[in-house]
Amino acid sequence: MTATDHPGSSRNRRFRGVGDTLEVSYDEFCGALAAKDLQPLWTQAAKLMPNEPIPRTLPWLWKWTTVLPLAQRAGELIAIGRGGDRRVLALANPGLGGLPYTSSTLWGAYQYLGAHESAPGHRHTPSALRFVIEGTGVWTTVDGDACDMSPGDLVLTPSWTWHDHSNPTDAPMVWFDGLDLPLAASLEAVFFEPYPELMQKSAPDHNSSERLFGGRAVKPLGEPANPRHSPLFVYRYRDTDEALEALLKERGGPAASIEFVNPTNGSSAMPTLGCEMHRLVPGQRTPPRRKVGSSVYVTFKGRGFTVVNGERFDWERGDAFVTPSWATIEHQALEPADLFAVTDRPVLEALHLYREERLTTPQEATRNFQPK
Numbered sequence: 134m135t136a137t138d139h140p141g142s143s144r145n146r147r148f149r150g151v152g153d154t155l156e157v158s159y160d161e162f163c164g165a166l167a168a169k170d171l172q173p174l175w176t177q178a179a180k181l182m183p184n185e186p187i188p189r190t191l192p193w194l195w196k197w198t199t200v201l202p203l204a205q206r207a208g209e210l211i212a213i214g215r216g217g218d219r220r221v222l223a224l225a226n227p228g229l230g231g232l233p234y235t236s237s238t239l240w241g242a243y244q245y246l247g248a249h250e251s252a253p254g255h256r257h258t259p260s261a262l263r264f265v266i267e268g269t270g271v272w273t274t275v276d277g278d279a280c281d282m283s284p285g286d287l288v289l290t291p292s293w294t295w296h297d298h299s300n301p302t303d304a305p306m307v308w309f310d311g312l313d314l315p316l317a318a319s320l321e322a323v324f325f326e327p328y329p330e331l332m333q334k335s336a337p338d339h340n341s342s343e344r345l346f347g348g349r350a351v352k353p354l355g356e357p358a359n360p361r362h363s364p365l366f367v368y369r370y371r372d373t374d375e376a377l378e379a380l381l382k383e384r385g386g387p388a389a390s391i392e393f394v395n396p397t398n399g400s401s402a403m404p405t406l407g408c409e410m411h412r413l414v415p416g417q418r419t420p421p422r423r424k425v426g427s428s429v430y431v432t433f434k435g436r437g438f439t440v441v442n443g444e445r446f447d448w449e450r451g452d453a454f455v456t457p458s459w460a461t462i463e464h465q466a467l468e469p470a471d472l473f474a475v476t477d478r479p480v481l482e483a484l485h486l487y488r489e490e491r492l493t494t495p496q497e498a499t500r501n502f503q504p505k
């Protein structure tokens with residue numbers, strides 16, 4: 134084959150074989166490549182290097198009213214204990230070929246912990262967060278610090294920190310789990326270890342990280358920076374609410390957005406997961422934007438819709454939805470709404486792969502997503 138041979142038009146031509154004088158067809162040549170575990174780039178260059186991202190992740194939405202009864206049923210059917218450490222329903226994106234992942238980089242799930250149940254201690258290299266939709270009285274112990282969980286609270290279980298969950302109350306609790314598991318798995322960097330005992334021994338006083346680092350824009354003087362993850366393990370909704378309200382008052386709508394950060398150095402709370410809260414003003418549409426990377430949103434409060442690439446996704450309290458990389462997105466609340474979001478943005482920013490673009494023309498929603 135010579136440089137002047139064009140593969141697309143030469144399928145039936147015959148080429149000189151490499152290193153011999155045999156003439157072979159183009160298909161035979163490709164077969165010879167495959168036999169040596171080689172692949173031609175020229176047949177798949179556009180797929181491998183598209184002009185812009187072509188995500189496999191589909192925009193999708195899961196209804197709280199659908200998931201909750203199934204989580205409750207799982208609570209009746211599935212025991213929890215060592216080896217089956219968690220009772221979790223993963224939000225599996227139909228675009229990802231059956232994988233239990235919500236996007237190509239993010240795991241989103243609802244976790245159910247029954248009354249008087251405990252989920253055993255373990256640690257893993259994938260980082261995780263818990264966002265509470267409803268219920269109270271449960272705590273997550275992170276490296277010995279029991280973090281109480283109430284609606285709207287964000288609890289971190291960063292990479293390789295010991296964590297277990299305890300529910301001493303008479304009522305079950307369901308919360309949202311966000312992990313970077315797909316990313317860690319694709320980097321082949323997943324390690325897991327059970328805690329030597331069933332549960333950690335936690336300090337008698339709960340929320341010690343909160344006492345040390347809680348509050349806005351302050352840190353204990355002299356406390357060393359921890360670049361691995363935020364030393365604050367729980368971000369309270371009362372602080373989130375106050376920050377969003379102040380931001381809206383100062384700047385006006387259509388939305389106020391904050392990121393939860395590591396108080397010792399101002400970076401994202403965890404290096405692989407961005408944690409955000411967005412407060413939307415009813416009746417106003419956010420400007421159309423697209424960004425590299427995916428986001429999983431959880432509706433904490435209110436009702437509204439998001440237009441993703443011309444498709445309208447209606448959401449209400451407890452619903453979760455995913456937006457793929459480089460999708461054009463606009464949010465509109467129909468009543469005051471708070472959307473929690475977990476993203477892969479810190480990874481993309483660290484690798485200088487992040488891009489964001491604000492578009493000028495609002496999208497027309499030409500179809501409505503029909504949730505299952």
Ligand SMILES: [Fe+2]
Nearest residue numbers: 255257261296
């Ligand atoms: Fe875990």
